[in-house]
Amino acid sequence: MLRLTACLLLLMRLAAFGEVHPPAQVTAGKGFSISTTGSGDASFYLISPGHVAKREVKLGQDIPVDASDVKKAGRYLAIACGSGGCNSAAFYVMAAEPDKVSFFLHPSRVRVKSNDAINATAFVFDQFYNLVLTPVTVDFKVIPKTGPPIDRPIKSNLGVAWMRVASTPKQGPVKVIAEVGKASEPRVIQQVASDACNLRIKATRTAKAVLIETDPLRDCSGNAIPDGTIVSFTEIDGKGKTTVDVPIKKGIARTQLPVNGRAKISVASGVVIGNEISLGGGL
Amino acid sequence: MKAFLPLFIGLVTAGLVAMAWVESGGLALHEMRSAGTPQEAVEALVTDIQSRNWDRAYARLANSNDFEKQAFIRDLAGSSGSLRTYSSLESFKVWPVEAGADDATMRVRLNWSSAVGPLDDVRDLEVKKEGNVWKVVWPKPQFAKVPPQVIPVNYLRWDVIGRGPTDDWGVQNVDNPNVRITSMNAVERPDRVVIVGEVVNEDTVPAYVNVNATLLNSDSKPMDQEGSFDMISHTLLPRQVSPYRIDFPGFHLQQVKSVRMDVKAMLVPASADPVIAVTDQKMDKDPLGKNVLRGALVNQSGQTVNIAQVLADYYDANGRVIWVSDGYVDQALEPQVAVPFAVDVPDDVASKIHNYHVLVNHYSIHEGS
């Protein structure tokens, strides 16, 4: 008899205690209701990764949850505390439709004709900046200054899609776009000339010195080496060695060096070595 | 009482005469006359130079009629914002080279303290006996004059607009320059381990470069980390090569298992000018018999370079970098004027040098770079 009474009391207490029953899964930014059992007044807590809400509710009635309370994706805790104690349930909020792309394109400058040199990484987010974990197709479009564009559709994995592509032989800007649905993020990368090819110098005698200049500097694909690139001239004569680092200006590096008697003049740019010329005495 | 007035007038007159003697340089003349030896003459002169008493120093010269006092001051105090203008004579040492009855050659080592550290200047001075006094014959200052001319400069400069601090993650930025260490060599010195090598800017934009090294012990644990500080040309234009040197005082190579190198490069605004030629480079000895790399710097641009630092790296017969040394030039580099320099080289290194590469760091007040 005593045991039966205890069971009845426990059942009555549980009824007043109130359980919360949220849906198993909810989409971010969409309102819904959490059903409850029991009766009486209770404090309701909604605890999410980025938000905590508290309000007074009646147990036994549905608790409406506003769309603004479920913007962040992740695990949520719904807790109801009534006179008999607290009860809780967990549920997940999933990201909404893809809406934004964070797009990383590297490097911002790349040498022409380099394999797998351009790296593109796209993170797919919904409108609340939740990573979209379901696979979606990210369209990467590579549009060089000259030549046909390249299309690369890539499926995302846990919110990220990436690809690599080679640079083309012509220098200049290359536009790369990452697209997911309506979201489109363009970036521009500069393709720059490679090392100098056939680095050659010539010397002209002036009244007191020798004027040394390079032929117009180009890489092996015919792209002009950019102005400002350093060309190192070395001259060895009877008085010793003379060196000068000269920046290319208007496609040519040029300098004037005093020469004492016979001299040998050579040229280099970075790790590229050019021709060597010999000058006789008489200056 | 009768005798008081003449006595008083006599004392006052004597006092006035003494004051006039001092004012008219009589004391200086006395001091000068006290230069009874070549050593004293040079020491008295350099003491005046040290206290920047130019009038008295100039008055001590045997050949002051040969040049203006201003030229003498400029020779010692510097001009055009050169390193010497920011220096002071800390100490000096004088010793004889040759001594005769009426003339002698004295060698003086001047130790200047400057913003970049101590600078040594060794000069041989001729000293002559005039009556009972020894006087210094100061080498006539030579200042090259640049003929009036127009030097065309196709001004080339890079400016950078980077990503703002408030921009979102994922906004495109310009990448840092691509630089590469092309050589590295750990060298044992008596009191330290020194890491030397070269770094090249492989990009098409200027780079601000710093090279750091970490010594690792037998357990691959870091023992010490140091940077290249001023033993590198920090601003490297595209394809430019700079030597670097990193010192680890108090370490020995036998303690070191390996060295971890780290090069950092930042994109910076820079100018391609001025262009400085390094002429007449050769290995030589200085007056003290030490090995030096000599040469001259010629500023090929049209604007004065106020302070120049010469950085040199030395290669052995296998093309390996075996040492890096530097030296500041205390004269300003006027356009088109050759300014000599000499950089110390340790004796044991000098015998192994097969080739060398010289680079010039420069600072101009106008450019701020």
Next chain:
Amino acid sequence: MISGLSRRLLRLVGLGLPIALASPLLLEVLAAGSLPQVQLSAGSIEPRPIEELTGTNVARDYAYAWRDLAQALDHNQADRLDAYFTGFAKDTFTQRISDQKTADVHVLYVDHGHKVKAFFYSPDGGEMQLLDKAQLEIQVYAGGKLIHQENAAQDYLVLMTPGADRWFVRSLEPIAGSSF
């Protein structure tokens, strides 16, 4: 003659002095001990492999981030997030702490360790994604009263990005296990 009280006092001083002297060391050990355990594996990472030093740094900084997050949520102090959180993660948790204060709630995480798998490391080294299987004991307090307690095996999707001297947590999203 030393009385019993004096003897006890002496014993206390004798015991206390070495502890007091060693206290900085003790604090350091305690501080090190209070760091959550993080085991990082990067066997199947793509497209670029992870350097050994980077792996060590990521694991260390992720552990520091969890330590700071737990303290921030327990004491409702958003400034504790400054050292190892940035971007979305920092904004999200800062907002949550502000809400916790309003609702008079604080949450205690008792951290039993993290098994972390790095699966994406961008080619330029600017982003790393990780999956974390965390063992946590979560206690929710409202008005100082415990209202919820659970032992949870929680999965997290983590995005970390490098800063000048450390890796920052940029996104820390609890996800359902089925997402793996």
